[in-house]
Each structure stands twice: as structure tokens, then as C-alpha cells.
Amino acid sequence: MGMTAVEKVLARTAGRAQVRAGDVIYPDPDFIMIHDGLVRGVRRELDALGIDRLAAPDKVMMVTDHEVIYGSARAAEFGVINRNAAKAWGIKNFYDVGRGGHGHIFPMESGLLLPGMFYFDNDRHATNAGAIGAFGFRVGAEISRVLATGTNWVMAPQSVKLTLRGKLKPGVHARDIGFRIARLLNDGALNFELDYRVLEFAGDLDDLDLAARAALCNSPTEMRAYGVFFPPSAAILERARLHAKRPFTPVYADSDAVYEASAELDISMLEPQIAPPGGIQQSIDIGGVAGQKIDHAFIGACGSGMYEDFAIAAQILRGRQLAPGVRMFIAPGSEQSTHRLLAEGLMQTFMEAGVIPLPAGCGPCNDAVVGPLHSGEVSISTASNSNAGRFGARDAKLFLGSPATVAASAVAGKITDPRAMKPL
């Protein structure tokens, strides 16, 4: 009986020949990631116990991504606490403000996170690792145990398999597939559930580049998947090799791996999707909500923060202006992407359109620490979810769409099918 891809990753890091779903193991991670917002609590916890050193400081990546621009005295204080912690713990891989970007994006782009790897993370969007064929495991505040001891318990999750068939129509994006999957799960039209499962994709995946794969990791995570996995294509491997900071071995599921459930999805007829306020599980074809007036737009965050996402948006924005009364922000996922957008003239396109660039990181998607909404305002964005209050006021209306849909809507001032706005 074979193993799924994630079971293989876990077996390697746990030093075992085999791992099965349900096994409790203690993997030796390739690295450990802690994000800015949790450092203070973890430092306090470890200090109170007298734990003054980490098991493997060289493996730790500390990332400032949730609150990059200090918008409050409290945030500035956290910044100091984080820098002191990095110093006290001897963390050399400290990607502070302006030095890395979004922790779920830049490590994949810069060859730090590679196919076949396993890492612990306090944040649940570690699922993005599946885009490159790796597995990031969220432990929340229990990252303290990982930092102190080097590991933590992992119950190997079940995997479910979704085989994609067909090609997306022009103007339809990987985020649209994710929104559709959420809706199908909600309607019981896919015969599995995702709570603590790994969603392994199969089928016609060669058209999906790294950005599209990262985009497709996002919505399953909101539906409580604990991991998403894409078998790396030749193109993904080539990209990984180009940037790799160390050797790596990609993993693929065995042909006789055991999945809890499997399903197929034909994506060839898919329309651009909109996730309405309240949840991606209510996503609908864009036609059902086109024309809804908007005040605010944002592109970035875990699911739409790679260079390719901004290139798609820039194609639509080139030579156009944001509609009067609309404010729009972008937050690239990495400093590297910001530089590339500048070098290739795309940042100029955004700025000429009236878009406000934010530094690499989570942008408004983290508790609206920047770019919030007022009561009654309407936003369209690529945020992870459209739950009430995510962008500030609880009675603001949050819609989600692909980067193309967000860009077209910001230009029109209302939710707009991106296929109706051809590049100028």
C-alpha cells in the first residue's frame, strides 16, 4: 500500500519508512516559521518557563508580514519586542520590514521553500507550501514548543484527491476555481470534506504556474483544509532549481496511495466567480452580482500576491484610471516582486492608474491594519475571505474575486467581468 505525497514528506522528516493518516509523529522540520504577531506571546511564554534558548535557531525564519507599516504605537512596540527576541534567540534569518515580504510567498520565490520540504508555522496559510510541492504545518501558539524543542506532535492528516479536467477559458483565473470548489463543497456537490485534510490536486495541472497553484491553495484553506498539495510539474521544478538555496528531492504520491475520497472537476466551462460578503462558500458566477458599486479594492495576500497576479491586473489597468471615488491598494508578496514590478514598468502602470502600493506583506488582509473600510462601504479584493469585519467595519460589504476581476471592477467603479475590459 503506497503513500500520499504528504505522507511521504512526513515519513522522511519523521525518519520512518511509512506514515499513515492518523499516526502521531514528531517530524524534524526543514525550517520553522514564526510571524510578527505571535513573537511577543511566545517570548513571554518561554521567558516565564525560563527557556532562554531555542533548539535550532538556524532553522528559524522570523517574518514581519502581518503588520509591516507600524500604524500605531502598539505596532511600533511589537516591532521592538520582535527585534529583541530575534537577537536574544540568535535568529539570523530575520526577515524584518523591507527584507523579505509575505512569509507564505517569498520563501517559495527565493528558493528557501522547495519541493518535498516540511516546515512548522504558527499561521494556517502555511498551506501555500503545497503550490511548490511542500507541506507547511500550522501549529498556532504551539509554535513555542517547536521553537523550544525543535518539533511538536503531528497527527498525519487524511488526503483527498481532486482531479482537474480541461482548460480555463481566457479571463478565468485559478482563484475562480478555488471559489467554485468552496461553493461545491458547501452544496455537497464534492463528495469529501476538508477539515484537517490535505487536498491533493491531480489531472490537467500543467497550465497552472506557481502563482496559480498558490492561488488554488487559498480557498481550500478557508474550508479548513490543513494542507494542499500540487505534484510539481517540470516547469515548477525548473523554477525551484533556478533559485534553490539547498538541494531538494520532490515527492509524488504513489500510484496505490490511499485517499479518503476522490473527485473530478471540469474547469473548462467555469465563469469568473465572486465570493459575496459572508463567505467563499456562497460564491457565484460574476453575472449574478455585476454592477454592484464599490468603494475600495485590494490585490495581494496569500492567494494573490505573486508577480504573475499583479501582471494580470496591470494588463487591465494599463492606460486606464480608477473610477472616481474608488481607492485601491496593492501589496506584493515579496520585496523581490516589488522590484520586478518596478523594473518592468508595471508599478508605473499601477501608480498612473491611481493605485496605492503598499510594502510587501499581508496588506489590509490582516485585520485591516492598513487600508480599512468604513461602515457601509463596499470592497472587492483578493483577500483570503470575506467574513464580516475582516477589513474593519463589521457592516462593510466585502466581495472577493480574481486579480483580473478586482482590477476591472476598480476601473469601472462596480463589479465587472474582466473579459469585458480588453487590454488597451
Place this chain on the structure above:
Amino acid sequence: MTTEIDAYNWRLKGRCYKLGHDVPHPGGVIPSALITAREFDPQKLIPHLFAESDPGFHERVKPGDIIVTGRNFGMGPKMNGYIAMQALGLGLVCESMPFLAYRAAVGCGLPVMTDCFNVTELCDSGDELEVDFRSGMFFNHTRDIRKEYPPLPDALQEIVALGGNTGWLKRWWQEKQAT
């Protein structure tokens, strides 16, 4: 850590407190205001446990009592209610809970069993129950029912026996310092 695991009282005996399916942590277990306020002090949480659905619960409940729930208990990774249950000496037996709810309960040092299929059909509130969280044995003495469920996995017993994640880490550090 085996000493602590053996010394821990894995078998709880007390009254059943039965809940249905899909009980959310905020509101259903503990008022959401305490969750958003990040209140983790057990003494402050105890008076509010199940207070919105059953005022005075904390005064009637006794150590050893067992909360039995339907499917999808907790509906998320919150800890506050489990801290109160643990401090009251209760146990938790669920038909199912989201994995993060289970992980949070273990991390708070609460004796917990999940995936106990149809357990709500085997008991009612007030029944005399006995549950061994280490072996998975479930007894309803009122109805003379005996059933075996998946126990708390061996690897997680040490966390519960040491009172949760912080207790575990404290013990680990002491052992490391000693060697």
C-alpha cells in the same frame, strides 16, 4: 514522563451533561466577549462556562462530570472553554470535533475523546457515566451500557497528564536542565 501518565486519573466518574451537534465555541461554550478579550484565567472563565445556554452550570457541575456532545463540537481552534472545563475537573466526549478544536482541548490538558460514533444516543443528561480516556471504555451505569471508543492516543497522554502544553513544556525544560 511515564510516571505522570501512570499517576494521572484517566477514569472519570460523574454525571452526563449532553449537548447537540454543531455547538460553536463562541456563545455555545463560552461568551464570545471572553474569547475576543483573550481571557485565559480559569477562575474568570469558569462562571461563564455554558452560561448563555444554561446559567448556573458552573455551580451544579462536579469534578468527574462528563460533557457528551454531538458532531462538530467547538467549531474552531478556541481554547477558553476547555481551560474552564479542565479547571473544573471535567471530561469531554464528542461524536466529532474539528481537528483544531481537539488539538486545543488537548493543549489545555482536558481529558478528551473524539470520533465517538453516536455516543449521544447512548446517554442523557444526568445519567451516571464512567469514561476511561486512556483505554477508550465508556460506561453508562444508569442504562447499563458499555462501549469502546478510540482513546486519547498514547503520544498525547503526556500532554494531558501534565496539564496541557505549558505544563508539558515546563516538565521538558526541567528534565533537560537536569541532564
